[in-house]
Amino acid sequence: MDRPLTSxxxxxxxxxxxxxxxxxxxxELAAEELLLAxxxxxxxxxxxxxxxxxxxxxxxxxxxxxxxxQSEEVAQExxxxxxxTAARFDPAKGSAQTWLLTMAHRRAVDRVRSEQASxxxxxxxxxxxxxxxxxxxxxxxxxxxxxxxxxxxxxTLTDLQREAVELAYYGGHTYREVAELxxxxxxxxxxxxxxxxxxxRDALGVSA
Amino acid sequence: MTxxxxxxxxAYAADALSDDERRSFEAHLDECDACAxxxxxxxxxxxxxxxxxxxxxxxxxxxxVLAEIDQVRQEPPAVxxxxxxxxxxxxxxxxxPGRCDGGPPTWRCPRPRSW
Numbered sequence: 001m002d003r004p005l006t007s008x009x010x011x012x013x014x015x016x017x018x019x020x021x022x023x024x025x026x027x028e029l030a031a032e033e034l035l036l037a038x039x040x041x042x043x044x045x046x047x048x049x050x051x052x053x054x055x056x057x058x059x060x061x062x063x064x065x066x067x068x069x070q071s072e073e074v075a076q077e078x079x080x081x082x083x084x085t086a087a088r089f090d091p092a093k094g095s096a097q098t099w100l101l102t103m104a105h106r107r108a109v110d111r112v113r114s115e116q117a118s119x120x121x122x123x124x125x126x127x128x129x130x131x132x133x134x135x136x137x138x139x140x141x142x143x144x145x146x147x148x149x150x151x152x153x154x155x156t157l158t159d160l161q162r163e164a165v166e167l168a169y170y171g172g173h174t175y176r177e178v179a180e181l182x183x184x185x186x187x188x189x190x191x192x193x194x195x196x197x198x199x200x201r202d203a204l205g206v207s208a
Numbered sequence: 209m210t211x212x213x214x215x216x217x218x219a220y221a222a223d224a225l226s227d228d229e230r231r232s233f234e235a236h237l238d239e240c241d242a243c244a245x246x247x248x249x250x251x252x253x254x255x256x257x258x259x260x261x262x263x264x265x266x267x268x269x270x271x272x273v274l275a276e277i278d279q280v281r282q283e284p285p286a287v288x289x290x291x292x293x294x295x296x297x298x299x300x301x302x303x304x305p306g307r308c309d310g311g312p313p314t315w316r317c318p319r320p321r322s323w
Contacts, residue, residue, distance in 0.1 A: 058265035060258035083277040087285035101255035109223040110235040168222035175219040194218030201253040
């Protein structure tokens with residue numbers, strides 16, 4: 001098959017060789033292979049990767065950052081960072097999706113924290129105006145398969161575990177802020193957060 | 209109060225540590241395989257929480273990303289240096305500067321290529 005891996009041309013021939021048994025059916029290509037191709041400079045493969053993960057990256061960034069314009073900026077930074085550091089991706093250590101979403105969440109949190117830091121001069125705690133009820137957030141979220149799984153998994157947690165996990169992960173709060181918000185000792189929050197994630201891991205059947 | 213550092217895996221996976229705590233926990237991860245393994249699993253778990261928040265991005269984002277990567281040079285892969293093997297894992301006393309600048313946590317920086 002002499003078609004390029006991905007729709008837009010301009011790639012070299014060599015990368016096709018490494019991705020053996022690749023049919024032109026781009027959608028079947030594993031995300032990890034796309035990322036490895038991108039690491040070798042294949043912009044078309046990267047575009048395909050964007051098409052697959054754009055909504056996931058933007059979605060988590062938006063959930064944490066909220067502001068759509070800022071979210072778009074952060075999501076762009078995430079993809080550019082992914083492009084820049086693609087050669088560091090090691091499929092033995094995790095999936096492309098985990099790699100990208102870990103990066104996206106970190107960047108989103110960094111954005112929220114730096115905004116907060118600049119506000120904190122004048123406000124005692126900057127998190128109050130960002131906090132919103134989770135139900136409201138949930139409604140903006142498109143329903144997909146993972147969503148139902150995740151909701152089910154979250155429902156297996158104790159209230160405190162769930163709140164700690166959600167405030168930290170979706171709310172972008174530090175565990176110290178979470179302790180404050182839940183009026184619970186730091187040590188308790190730390191362990192509940194860990195216990196909560198471990199339960200989720202088991203409920204979702206995650207292995208790394 | 210010296211809390212058990214191992215319990216920070218959850219907070220780390222949720223990006224819920226302060227910058228200082230994050231740095232010292234990452235130093236711990238270099239030493240503690242059990243924590244590193246747990247962190248990898250919890251990060252994969254966290255990513256599933258993230259994936260549940262799917263939202264279609266604005267169409268302009270795709271163009272912006274693809275236009276920008278065309279102007280960004282890619283970093284090289286980690287190349288194991290020839291002398292990395294033998295020396296009884298002589299860890300540098302001081303961690304290399306600029307370590308993991310912005311990179312995701314589990315996939316830690318490549319081992320220093322040269323000293």
